[in-house]
Amino acid sequence: MLKPKSGRPHIILITTDQQRGDCLGINGNNDLETPNLDHLASRGVNFNKAYITCPVCIPARRTLLSGLSPDTHGLRHYQDGVDFDPPATLPGCLRDAGYQTELIGKFHMHPQGKRFGFDNITLSETSNWRPKSPYQKRNDYVRWLQHKGVTQHPHYQGINGNGRLVAPWGMEDSLNWNNWVIEETTELLTQRRDPTCPLFLHLSFFHPHPPFIPLQHYFDRYLRKDLPDATIGEWAPLAPAQGLSADAVAGPFDVEVMRRAKAAYYALINHIDDCIAHILEQWMGIPELAQDPAYILFSSDHGEMLGDHHLFRKSLGYEASARVPFFISGINTEINSGRTNELVCWEDVAPTLLDLAGLEIPECMDGKSLANHVRGETSIKTRDHIFGQCFSAHSNLWIVTDRWKYIWFPKTNEEQLFNLQIDPNETKDLSATAHEISEMRILMAENLSTREDVSYVVESLTPCGNKPPKVFWGDRK
Template sequence: MKSSEKTPNIILITTDQQRYDAMGLNNPATDLRTPVSDQLAASGMNFTRAFTTCPVCIPARRSLLTGLHPESHGLRHYQDGLEWDPPFTLPGLLSRAGWQTELVGKLHLHPQRKRYGYDHMIRTESPNDRWDTPLQPENDWVDALKEKGISHPNDIGINGNGRIARPWDKDENLHHTSWLADRAVDFIVKYRDPDCPFFLHLSFWAPHPPLIPPRAYWDRYYRNHKHRPAISDWTPKFNGIPRGIPDDSARGPFSEEEMHDAVAGYFGLINHIDDRIRYVLTRMFEYGSPRAQEPTVIIFTTDHGEMLGDHQRWRKSLPYEGSAHIPFFISWRNMDLMKGTCDRPVCLEDVTATVLDLCGQPIPEALHGDFDSRSLAPLLRGDVISVRDELLGVFDSSGGGYYLVTGKFKYIWFARTSEEQLFDICSDPHELHDLSGDPALLNPMRQRMAICQGSCTKNSSYDIDSLQPCANRPPKALWN
């Protein structure tokens, strides 16, 4: 079975912790340069309202791998070291159907050498060497560096979750992002079976900290960007910036200087990824190569975003746009699909059903739940304009809770405090003003959340009579 329009190659490219507006096409005012991603999204289908239904690493990656919502696969918080036996995985289904399946990069599931349906894996969870820990002892990139005489890849003391940023202190070709792109090219040009289609998942760690882009990318943005965190009406007011806040603290306040440097590192990492994607696709569709004529689908997304100082918060795990709103586009070569922009809610889970549909494979019955994967292929074929009207997300940070996106609104419920927030994310995309003090807007969203809680969630304590609108005040769940 060779690659054809009914059996296309699939290249799934994922980053880690890249927010929706950290891509030029999604944010024309940004200083960040992502020309390759912009061109791919503009020539394909760009999904402008894509969300992760659980904005933290491992639950999101379970959803990506299977199409199952967190309420279906059972993990709603970060927990390493859990072996998982899903009923199916996207690479496993494709492998059984005749695709050659390859992972290059981060999977963040346990144990590390468990293949989860991939025929072959190059595993490297992070730019750190954790050989003496039980959770992430395997790192193929680190092993390659040690062969070159580099004893530890991150011996400059930059935190893997922190805001401190500086340039990578080694050769650019040895950088984690560069090495992953090189391994993807090796698979495409050397190791793939030319007699069958392939599924390649190129999974970058960046722009997740450590914020250590190669020197050229650091220099491009250091003191040369204008990005400022969004500070809302409901963000607490602080008298000065106290010393001693850990550099990986999720809660501020943060200084302008610190955030400026962090953004420079973050932007540099993304720009570097974008350039390396160009290299991978250039080799895939090399002039004169038979590969250039093969039908191929290219999907780009991420597991979750990064607060990046918005509302004095850092990291992810929250339902706000910086953390939960993600870039997501589908592009293609040598296929007849409809390009455009989709402004209806989609989510990370949708990758699974979409790929199976485009590859002519059946979608598992388990994905027919209200909030599990939906195929976006009908959108790409021009048959429909929407696959869902609303989207339910879950978060575990700050006592946990749920968020609901429907129409132009996002409704947030903090379970521990029964607090609520409501935002018009179309006219207020940075969530600067909380509308939960308006009963005419709030009550319909409460009713929708109650229905979702009843149909999807387990052991919910959602009680309309006990709800507390924040009404543009700081949520106690975040700050107490």
């Protein structure tokens, strides 16, 4: 393998926010256009079963940064304003090894501005500027707009930042948040990069997270398509819902509203795909970077229910919410390309990238290196299941194996069971009929054996039995 002057490969970590695992063309989505990411994934290792163990923004991003599980880093739900002081971080380890460490985009750590091992962070959590927020006052994107003479608030559309409603981006295309990322990255590569050391660059896009405000031409592209309706399981309710808030978690939702939401969601992903292509073109236009080896890891912090089973947003253990795209590719590197069904999670990102950089993995990290897949070495199965959780109004804990998905709702003591091998879309709940639920209960009990905040008593469990979970819909049928 070629080596840069520094002796270590460059590393590019690209993350999106709220992108489902099935939302890449190469992952079987025939309606979504992601040719650039598809090409990268085809030349690398594509992990089909990648999960977020607490599928909401801040806990997931703590895990990405530190390699720690939610149980270890202490945040099992969404909460702003909580200090974080991990024993080691991915950028900190790389910085100590001589890397220039840079982040551009969303970070969502507290206190805002703390670098956690990055030499520099160019920061914008969202286009929705909140100058009076105690947690998100800083927004470098807005400062960039102001330097261009734009005084209008970029979130003037009023579209909810967690909702299903849609409006096209109304300002000039060149003023879009994604284009800010392109401009800042180009400036880094051409003006601020230290040519004497390797670069660790985290490109952190905040879309396709709502607000759903795509550029008009991308939105039109998907409005013209005959997009399939959301997947509705046999266990979801039939009765229509009225008077729902714009950011409601549980429907049923208006079919036309959800069609527009899916079109906007796909449009935002398509735009990011084009932005990534532009940034990599800039990278390849710099001779020394074009000749150096670099690893690229792409993933997302959680998915989006997008109306599946009449549910919306994230935080749930269902595939649409907890499973994410995850692949490792590269430039001037020898990668044993292909697909794998090994169970992986965001705890694995930091150990993997440190391993690929030739560095020791701190013992404190909970994740496992996946570098053996990249190098084509004999694969050793790292885990037989993944345990996930998120505490909220609809608190849920879940186990996923090669075949089964088990979900427990502690507030109602309900449980669901899905056979992912024959029912990957989780349309039939087998909790009342499959004897395998006993094995999944054992795994759940083992993961909760030292916990005092929840009480998991098998004798008190209520299988949903292919009926709507009361945690979402009460006694509705």
